[in-house]
Amino acid sequence: MRGNLWTRLAPFISKRHFSTSQTSLSSSFSSCSAIQPWLFVGLGNPGEKYECTRHNVGFDMIDMFAQSQGISLTRHHFKALFGEGMVEGVPVLLAKPQTYMNLSGESVGPLAAYYKLPLNRVLVAFDDTDLPCGVLRLQPKGGYGRHNGVKSVIYHFRKNREFGRLRIGIGRPPGQMDPKAFVLEKFNKTGRERIDSAIEEGVEILKLVVTKGLTEAAKSSNVDQKYKHLTTHDLQLCQQSSASTPWTEWT
Template sequence: MLRRLSTNCFTSNPSVPWLFVGLGNPGDKFKGTRHNIGFEMIDAFADSLGISLTNLHSKALFGQGFVGSFPVFLAKPQTYMNLSGQSIGPLAAYYKLPLNRVMVFHDDMELPCGILRLQEKGGHGSHHGLKSVIDSFRRNREFARLRIGIGRPPGQMDPKAFLLQKFNTLARERIDAALKEGADVLKLIPSDGVTECARWFNREQKYKHIRSSTTFKVEIMDNHLT
């Protein structure tokens, strides 16, 4: 049985755990698709910490461990994306965690592929998984997010079809690099906090996008010339 935290825990207390959650859809059918990049990020983070997500808790695959001296909980809801809150809400309530100790990883079509963005709070932006999470917290939006850029669907492609596609070779390379970058910065969150990490990390990611765009244009020109 997992230990229940004391009701005397406060956010200033370093012993209060962080809950990191990756959003996605369970099952092999959805593995590797754009909409499941939240699952991939939590897996990359778990692997970097040596934490196994093998327990089932509050309708989620669950693991726990430490980042340095800071306790962390990691979870992958198994409710399907649009019902993610049915897992995350009860999980945070079980451990009596304040929302500023919760971070959710999710795909984001508003960011270029492979670009990451740390955010302290916000709305759902029509992301049904995030909307479910917000609803589970009684419409409270005061939890952090790691937004993972997957880019926009090409032309007139249906966004729903785009989300359920797998990445092409170039996009996959960018995503794999982003997973490593994400796992690295997430290790700093418990000690440095979201605000401080977002200050420098988001700036680096912005410049990475500029460099990536330049490289991509050069690749197109090289391909054209050859």
């Protein structure tokens, strides 16, 4: 099953399994003499129906990063569209789970286990309504808030939360709008432009993660992101919908 992909990556991949113990994670990482891959995962829903919606910005991030590095995302691997390549001499694995959002962990968990990655070499990109539209936040660990995709990933990591996150702000629903409908709508023109700009910034952040590590990348990138789009008018621009009829399902 591993085929040519495993043959190419085998010299770089540690033989240790990821652990549910933070102590084991740290010792595993520090004792590795070979370069371990990074696994970058974007969360979203498959299918044309969900393209360009707020809930799919994780997919958009991985697509843009793959394009920038010349990595193809056409292989199906562990219920995900998958690609692999080298970034600054470091092996990088990219995945877009095709399980639908709420079951994302069914893909991400087995992928990390298969490549025997410690969770501090896994980063998940996803939409976040607690951040203003177009603001990014890089974190080495955390909870799942109201995000069912991240909740599923945590569950399939045996409830371990010690993996990286790139949160992509999409803003909060306006007025009394149902959050479930909000995330499944498409951005208006201004919101889309802001998200596209943020995703370009996210590509540079991911490259920094590869070269400097997650902690150092977070220190620099989070400071730059902190004061973006603070005015009420700016926040409202991303909250306005380009569609008049929201989706009724929540995935």
